[in-house]
Amino acid sequence: MATRKKKAKRAAKAGGAVARAQSVIARVEAQLPSNVRKVVRRGEKAGAKAEKRAERLIRDLRKQLNDVALAARKEAVGLLDRLEAAIAPAPSAAAKKPARRRRKKKA
Numbered sequence: 001m002a003t004r005k006k007k008a009k010r011a012a013k014a015g016g017a018v019a020r021a022q023s024v025i026a027r028v029e030a031q032l033p034s035n036v037r038k039v040v041r042r043g044e045k046a047g048a049k050a051e052k053r054a055e056r057l058i059r060d061l062r063k064q065l066n067d068v069a070l071a072a073r074k075e076a077v078g079l080l081d082r083l084e085a086a087i088a089p090a091p092s093a094a095a096k097k098p099a100r101r102r103r104k105k106k107a
Contacts, residue, residue: 029037 029040032040
């Protein structure tokens with residue numbers, strides 16, 4: 001039972017640490033001059049925009065990479081087909097020509 005109480009205490013302390021850190025940040029921001037607070041807020045917004053843009057760029061880059069990989073696979077399959085056709089044994093002359101029909105003689 002003692003271990004359960006310790007785990008519960010640790011979880012409670014971890015949540016409390018986050019709340020304490022947020023309250024400290026809020027107090028420090030309250031002490032800053034208004035122009036500095038505005039700059040901080042603009043910086044936060046710019047950071048969020050930059051993060052979204054980076055995520056979009058990464059997503060687009062992955063899509064382009066997948067497209068290039070798909071095209072490369074298709075080209076490789078085509079080249080392998082051509083190679084197989086080139087090294088396949090040549091068909092015999094009899095197999096190339098279709099059989100001729102004979103005309104029936106008129107009686």
